[in-house]
Each structure stands twice: as structure tokens, then as C-alpha cells.
Amino acid sequence: MRQRWFSSPDDAAERLRAAGYLADTATATTTFLTGALEKPLLLEGPAGVGKTELAKAVARACGADLVRLQCYEGLDEARALYEWNYKKQLLRIQAAGGDQDWSSTHDDIFDEEFLLTRPLLTAIRREEPTVLLIDEVDKTDVEVEGLLLEVLSDFQVTIPELGTITATCRPFVVLTSNATRELSEAVKRRCLYLHLDYPDLEREREIVMGQVPEVDEAVARQVVEVVGRLRDLDLKKAPSIAETIDWARTLVALEIGDLDEAAVVATLGAVLKHASDLDKAVRELKAHRRTR
Ligand SMILES: Nc1ncnc2c1ncn2[C@@H]1O[C@H](COP(=O)(O)OP(=O)(O)O)[C@@H](O)[C@H]1O
Ligand SMILES: [Mg+2]
Secondary structure, eight states, X not given: OOOSSOSSHHHHHHHHHHTTOOOOHHHHXXXXXXXXXXXXXXXXXSTTSSHHHHHHHHHHHHTOEEEEEEOOTTOOHHHHTEEEOHXXXXXXXXXXXXXXXXXXXXXXXXXXXXXXXXXXXXXXXXXXXXXXXXXXXXXXXXXXXXXXXXXXXXXXXXXXXXEEEEOSSOOEEEEEEOOSSOOOHHHHXXXXXXXXXXXXXXXXXXXXXXXXXXXXXXXHHHHHHHHHHHHHSOOSSOOOHHHHHHHHHHHHHTTOOSOOHHHHHHHGGXXXXXXXXXXXXXXXXXXXXXXX
């Protein structure tokens, strides 16, 4: 079987690593399958666990371009699929004046030249390898999922005036969701599914060392241990991998070589962004130190 993306789960793990993304076995396997089965991948999990980054890393690893549809409340067809360039159409109608009958004007203005393509259509029409990232799907209204179905199941887009456009080169499709709401069964049915969660200490330390090469190995270990403990507290917003990385950068910038209690208290703002979380964390960390 011809493999355009990855030849095996191990190949996926290795090439993602070379692209700066450390995948565990489940992630590498699902990433391989997404390419091999040419099915969209739905990635669900808390903020900052590497969902968006996985799509970017696949693009880097495979030398593909990334086309991104950022979802938000109020996203509609005109922003997701395509829209007609009304201004240009109007000018064309005015330029034709009264010399042309309506049907030929109509044919003229609903032509390629007047089409503004948006990410979904762009990805379907590209002839080069493409990763299509549909980011934070759960932020859109549920109706938008209807728009996605044709793309997700048939890799095609229908434009009434032009006909159906089918992908000649199927994109590698990644949808991400922070699970703030359930996605429709129709969307889920068409996708492979992977739940991404916080990595274990060892992998998070490796991620930190990879992203912040200047950081001392012992400090990196301390950082991920403290972050791990913070995630066990009942906080408003648990620290993400991005925040662990920020913290390591902060410590490097301050030339802090040992993450003792004073250093934690002085720099915790890199990790926690709510006053109540900060209070709680400082209290818990102090208590932890006393019991050791
Ligand atoms: N497995 C990983 N390997 C390397 N870096 C990672 C990994 N997971 C997360 N990161 C880092 O964490 C940051 C946040 O990840 P991101 O993909 O933006 O989170 P999400 O989309 O899940 O909210 C990324 O910019 C990346 O630097
Ligand atoms: Mg994201």
C-alpha cells in the first residue's frame, strides 16, 4: 500500500520527534493511521497538551503545508468554505452595462475569477500535500459541524454555481477540541479519535529540554515535578505544557539554578494566572515541604 504520510507507527514517532514533537505510543499509532486510512483525526483534551502542535508537527515532518481553520463563535460558511466576491461581481455587471443579457452575465460572474476561497475549500483544491487543521471545533455553533460533514466524509465541497469539487490529493485532516461541548455524533462517526492528556513526568521533562535547551536538567526535573503536583490540586486552570515551558524559560532568564520555595513563589506567575490558584498553590506547596 502506498503511504503518503507515515510508513508505520514507529516511523511516525521518529519523524515527529525530528520535527520537535514527542509522541507517546498511542499518539504515534493514531497519527500513522490517520494518514494510512485517510480519515480525519479528532483530537480532544484539555488546553495546552499539544493538540494544535501535533497538526503543525505532522506538516513539518512530511514537508506539507498547513491550512488552518480557526473556529470561533459565529464562524459561517463564508469564512469556512468560500464566498463570492460581491464587489467584483458588481463591477463586472456595471462594466457589461446593458449590452449583455442576464444569463450570460450570470455565467460570467459566477466564475472562478469571482470566488474567494476559504480554508476548507483551499485545502480540498490543493494539489500538494496538505495538513488541514480545523482548530477548536467546540467553539463554533453546532450548525457549522453540518458544513464540515461533506469535507470530512467525501473530501469534497459543493458550490451550487460551479459544481462539486473533489480533492485530488486528500489532506491530512486534524480537528481539535477542548471538549467544552460534545460534538455531534455525525462528526465523530467520520473521524478517528484520540484523547490527549498531560504527559508523564519523563516525557514532559524531555519536551521542556527540547524546547528550552539552555535549561539545566535538574531544574527541568524540578519544574515538571512541581507542575505535576499543581495539576493534582483542584485549580481553576491547571498548568499546561506551554506553561511548563514558559516556567523553564523564566528560570533560565533569571539564572535560577535551584527551584527552592523562594524561587517558586517569585516565579509562579509564569504558570498560574488566577489569584486564587496562586494562593492555593503556595499554601499547598508549603504544606508539602513541611511534611517531607
Ligand atoms: N508532545 C509534545 N512535544 C513537543 N512539544 C509539545 C508537545 N505537547 C505540547 N508541546 C508544547 O506545548 C505547547 C502548547 O501546545 P498546543 O498544541 O498549543 O496545545 P493545545 O492545542 O492542546 O491547547 C506547544 O506550543 C508545544 O511547544
Ligand atoms: Mg490549540
